[in-house]
Amino acid sequence: MELPLLIGVTGGIGSGKSMVCRLFECLDVPIYYADSRAKWLTNNDPEIREKVTALLGPEAYDSAGLYNTRFVASSVFNNEPLLKALNAIIHPVVLRDTKDWVAQNAGLPYVVKEAAIMAKAGQANSVDYVVVVEAPVGLRIQRILQRDKRTEQEIRAIIERQVSDDSRREIADYIVNNDDTSELIPQVLHLHSTFLKARSSKY
Numbered sequence: 486m487e488l489p490l491l492i493g494v495t496g497g498i499g500s501g502k503s504m505v506c507r508l509f510e511c512l513d514v515p516i517y518y519a520d521s522r523a524k525w526l527t528n529n530d531p532e533i534r535e536k537v538t539a540l541l542g543p544e545a546y547d548s549a550g551l552y553n554t555r556f557v558a559s560s561v562f563n564n565e566p567l568l569k570a571l572n573a574i575i576h577p578v579v580l581r582d583t584k585d586w587v588a589q590n591a592g593l594p595y596v597v598k599e600a601a602i603m604a605k606a607g608q609a610n611s612v613d614y615v616v617v618v619e620a621p622v623g624l625r626i627q628r629i630l631q632r633d634k635r636t637e638q639e640i641r642a643i644i645e646r647q648v649s650d651d652s653r654r655e656i657a658d659y660i661v662n663n664d665d666t667s668e669l670i671p672q673v674l675h676l677h678s679t680f681l682k683a684r685s686s687k688y
């Protein structure tokens with residue numbers, strides 16, 4: 486059976502990546518949520534556990550042995566080299582895991598990977614098209630203040646460590662506007678028919 490197209494959905498913190506993916510889910514499209522899968526792997530892959538502990542110290546896992554995201558976030562989102570080193574441990578495992586997941590979905594027209602870190606389609610990944618979700622920074626901060634137990638300072642530190650909106654736009658094949666004036670559902674429906682057409686013209 487042929488592999489599905491792999492669509493990457495990315496965007497800065499609070500842009501609405503997960504919201505867009507939930508709409509794709511409503512269309513029965515399987516989603517790979519890379520951030521949460523990365524956390525699962527960090528808890529369950531012994532090699533990652535060993536390397537993360539060597540990088541960040543024993544506090545990277547709590548007394549119950551679970552990945553201590555609060556501690557790790559406060560360490561890496563203020564320290565670029567440390568974030569890069571953490572990515573270098575986790576990212577290759579996530580890429581391999583994504584490929585296995587895509588293969589498990591053989592026969593479907595397309596599947597979606599949601600991730601904070603994304604390369605241009607075809608570069609160091611198996612993504613066919615990249616969708617970038619955008620919203621103004623002020624609105625993103627408001628949304629995260631409502632959703633998470635993070636301070637504005639913590640949110641701004643994460644934004645500082647993420648790629649800029651401009652470089653995200655450079656890798657975008659499609660852009661979804663998720664500001665207060667744009668409607669998400671019609672944009673996702675339009676992408677859905679675009680990907681179905683792209684897939685049927687490929688095979």
Ligand SMILES: CC(C)(COP(=O)(O)OP(=O)(O)OC[C@H]1O[C@@H](n2cnc3c(N)ncnc32)[C@H](O)[C@@H]1O)[C@@H](O)C(=O)NCCC(=O)NCCS
Binds near residue numbers: 519558601646
């Ligand atoms: C740093 C960690 C512990 C923070 O966990 P926490 O639950 O507090 O936050 P959460 O995962 O919701 O992330 C907060 C925001 O940062 C973004 N983010 C997560 N990891 C990264 C990263 N490596 N680089 C840039 N942004 C990131 C998320 O998309 C989200 O917008 C966790 O995100 C992590 O382990 N990240 C490294 C793994 C990774 O590279 N994930 C990206 C997909 S492979």
Ligand SMILES: Nc1ncnc2c1ncn2[C@@H]1O[C@H](COP(=O)(O)OP(=O)(O)OP(=O)(O)O)[C@@H](O)[C@H]1O
Binds near residue numbers: 499628
């Ligand atoms: N169009 C919208 N209207 C109202 N609320 C929205 C909209 N889009 C997203 N939100 C809300 O904003 C918050 C952030 O959205 P979401 O979780 O989808 O962003 P994200 O890009 O996945 O964030 P993160 O990178 O932190 O995972 C959520 O609480 C979500 O419900």
